[in-house]
Amino acid sequence: MALTGKVALITGGVKNLGAQCAIELAGVGANLALHYHSAGGKKDAATLETTLKEKNPSIKVAFYQGDLTSAGAVTKLFQDVVRDFGHVDIVVNTIGKVLKKPITEISEEEYDTMFAVNSKTAFFVLKEAAAHVTDGGKIISIVTALLGAFTGYYTSYAGSKAPVEHFTRGVCKELQSRRISVNNVAPGPMDTPFFYPQESPEAVEYHKSNGMGNRLTMVEDIAPIIRFLCTDGAWITGQTIFANGGYTTR
Ligand SMILES: NC(=O)c1ccc[n+]([C@@H]2O[C@H](COP(=O)([O-])OP(=O)(O)OC[C@H]3O[C@@H](n4cnc5c(N)ncnc54)[C@H](OP(=O)(O)O)[C@@H]3O)[C@@H](O)[C@H]2O)c1
Numbered sequence: 001m002a003l004t005g006k007v008a009l010i011t012g013g014v015k016n017l018g019a020q021c022a023i024e025l026a027g028v029g030a031n032l033a034l035h036y037h038s039a040g041g042k043k044d045a046a047t048l049e050t051t052l053k054e055k056n057p058s059i060k061v062a063f064y065q066g067d068l069t070s071a072g073a074v075t076k077l078f079q080d081v082v083r084d085f086g087h088v089d090i091v092v093n094t095i096g097k098v099l100k101k102p103i104t105e106i107s108e109e110e111y112d113t114m115f116a117v118n119s120k121t122a123f124f125v126l127k128e129a130a131a132h133v134t135d136g137g138k139i140i141s142i143v144t145a146l147l148g149a150f151t152g153y154y155t156s157y158a159g160s161k162a163p164v165e166h167f168t169r170g171v172c173k174e175l176q177s178r179r180i181s182v183n184n185v186a187p188g189p190m191d192t193p194f195f196y197p198q199e200s201p202e203a204v205e206y207h208k209s210n211g212m213g214n215r216l217t218m219v220e221d222i223a224p225i226i227r228f229l230c231t232d233g234a235w236i237t238g239q240t241i242f243a244n245g246g247y248t249t250r
């Protein structure tokens with residue numbers, strides 16, 4: 001197995017896209033350090049642990065809880081993972097928060113929260129990943145298809161994910177000599193509970209109609225791309241890979 005003995009830290013790693021990435025990386029032998037945020041994640045973690053053990057009984061899996069919007073919390077997460085596993089080879093950051101509103105209705109508090117979750121967290125995860133990931137490692141941040149589209153109402157969401165592209169470009173150059181590849185993956189509107197609360201039924205149909213086969217992106221479309229970047233795709237670095245069934249294609 002390509003990742004036997006490797007340690008992958010996945011933030012937001014117990015449900016939806018993060019959980020699917022965990023299952024995918026378990027399938028190629030990676031040990032898994034899985035972070036979750038809300039207290040409800042404990043139940044998701046228990047369910048996922050059973051699935052992972054069935055998929056690959058020989059891997060080590062551990063779980064970590066925390067709000068990662070402070071630099072100190074991100075530092076502690078990495079310290080805990082290194083204490084438990086000895087090293088970190090792969091980091092996949094799936095943390096995100098969406099807001100769909102006209103800019104005239106977005107408060108300062110909402111702006112600060114969006115940038116704390118989508119930009120600040122991504123920055124400090126990259127910082128700690130740069131400090132801890134072993135030579136030849138992989139660092140992947142999840143952004144959004146909206147970085148490739150002109151769309152109203154997601155201004156604070158796309159706007160707070162946009163800096164991650166440049167963080168990634170800078171970090172990829174800084175880590176090139178250590179053969180660490182650093183990339184973003186940008187899914188299209190994805191069929192998870194993250195997507196639905198802010199969308200009307202008509203909007204859901206509109207999003208579907210922009211994708212190949214008239215459907216949303218599925219987590220199963222994205223997780224194999226993450227695996228590829230962690231294995232055979234190691235030569236790719238500094239990129240944002242748009243995977244959205246044509247959603248952003250003109
Ligand atoms: N679903 C879509 O339509 C879509 C499309 C394109 C890109 N994306 C991106 O894909 C990624 C995964 O999304 P998903 O659909 O799989 O939904 P998701 O499971 O809800 O992923 C978001 C994760 O971020 C965590 N999070 C939020 N605030 C946090 C904080 N302060 N500290 C630490 N973690 C925090 C969430 O934990 P809690 O739920 O416990 O707060 C959750 O685990 C996100 O970055 C999202 O922006 C999603």
